[in-house]
Amino acid sequence: xxxxxxxxLTAFLALVGLYTYTWYLGANKLEMAIVDxxxxxxxxxxxxxxxAIRVKGFPFKINLEIDDALIEAPxxxxxxxxINGTLxxxxxxxxPTSVMFKADQGIEIKTSLLKENxxxxxxxxxxxxxxxxxxxxxxxxxxxxxxxxGAVDIKTExxxxxxxxxxxxxxxxxxxxxxxxxxxGKKLVSGLPQIINQVTGQLSLTGRxxxxxxxxxxxxxxxxxxxxxxxxxxxxxxxxxxxxxNGTFALDESxxxxxxxxxxxxxxxxxxxxxxxxxxxxxxxxxxxxxxxxFLKESKKNPEGESKEIxxxxxxxxxxNDVVIGSIPVIKMPPINWAKVGELNVSTR
Numbered sequence: 611x612x613x614x615x616x617x618x619l620t621a622f623l624a625l626v627g628l629y630t631y632t633w634y635l636g637a638n639k640l641e642m643a644i645v646d647x648x649x650x651x652x653x654x655x656x657x658x659x660x661x662a663i664r665v666k667g668f669p670f671k672i673n674l675e676i677d678d679a680l681i682e683a684p685x686x687x688x689x690x691x692x693i694n695g696t697l698x699x700x701x702x703x704x705x706p707t708s709v710m711f712k713a714d715q716g717i718e719i720k721t722s723l724l725k726e727n728x729x730x731x732x733x734x735x736x737x738x739x740x741x742x743x744x745x746x747x748x749x750x751x752x753x754x755x756x757x758x759x760g761a762v763d764i765k766t767e768x769x770x771x772x773x774x775x776x777x778x779x780x781x782x783x784x785x786x787x788x789x790x791x792x793x794x795g796k797k798l799v800s801g802l803p804q805i806i807n808q809v810t811g812q813l814s815l816t817g818r819x820x821x822x823x824x825x826x827x828x829x830x831x832x833x834x835x836x837x838x839x840x841x842x843x844x845x846x847x848x849x850x851x852x853x854x855x856n857g858t859f860a861l862d863e864s865x866x867x868x869x870x871x872x873x874x875x876x877x878x879x880x881x882x883x884x885x886x887x888x889x890x891x892x893x894x895x896x897x898x899x900x901x902x903x904x905f906l907k908e909s910k911k912n913p914e915g916e917s918k919e920i921x922x923x924x925x926x927x928x929x930x931n932d933v934v935i936g937s938i939p940v941i942k943m944p945p946i947n948w949a950k951v952g953e954l955n956v957s958t959r
Contacts, residue, residue, distance in 0.1 A: 636701070656683055660680065672701045673700055692719075709743060732769075770787065771786070772785070772786040784812060784813070789809045806847075810843065815838070853873055854873065871925070875924065878921075890940075924936050931943040
């Protein structure tokens with residue numbers, strides 16, 4: 611009996627020792643992944659600063675604490691991310707380099723591209739992020755809470771950004787965003803509420819986007835490098851209006867919008883009435899437009915499955931500054947002067 615107890619005790623102590631070794635191995639792997647990632651970013655011109663790094667949580671968790679983190683991106687972005695207080699990271703023993711980060715003492719993003727006395731792009735009360743190390747942009751997600759976008763004075767309840775970075779050069783990187791409860795500070799369209807419920811998007815880009823040159827030059831460079839935005843999803847919920855669409859966006863030789871989208875639009879009849887009242891659609895055109903679009907009505911059960919929702923499934927194209935719904939030109943847009951748009955952006959900052 612004494613030998614049996616001794617065997618159990620020895621086995622128990624061996625298991626405890628093995629688990630302790632495994633925990634410290636995982637904790638060290640996480641800490642080294644952070645340090646290695648800092649070195650990689652610094653080699654690319656980033657400046658990384660922080661007060662201290664601590665690994666805690668033994669025996670059941672691996673918790674990471676980083677004090678007063680600051681990340682400054684080099685030109686052409688020239689932006690900085692400041693996290694006040696402690697950035698907390700949480701990982702499991704089975705996968706110590708897949709980390710959930712949280713911070714709740716204030717976050718601020720600035721860029722030197724804006725005027726020096728008003729260069730804050732975004733302020734947020736807290737953030738949460740998923741970051742797989744040592745490749746943090748391979749499947750990156752970050753969510754800001756209670757956001758204030760400084761330059762244009764827009765507030766949102768949440769702002770989520772995602773990036774799936776493909777290893778193959780042939781596959782396009784996928785960018786995603788999800789914004790809820792958007793308050794632009796004033797009512798944008800008569801008859802619609804001031805608060806936009808939700809805007810969700812997923813897109814991939816080709817062509818080079820420059821942020822270190824004036825807007826008109828950046829637009830020209832994007833066109834010259836065969837710039838195309840492939841929108842896999844764009845969903846807007848705004849009062850009674852709901853739009854779900856996908857398609858492509860580019861520029862023509864005159865640097866004017868060139869787009870083709872397929873859309874499901876809920877509440878379109880009411881929106882057309884509002885556009886007529888605002889003068890965007892001529893009143894003589896509205897009956898013809900409604901009659902034409904009535905053949906494109908479809909229905910499906912709502913997510914709760916209780917009733918059917920009526921929507922229009924239509925094609926929307928933009929070419930030669932004409933916005934065409936179905937086969938009917940609805941709006942003739944004035945040509946966009948990108949130089950003046952860029953001046954407007956700077957002046958409002």
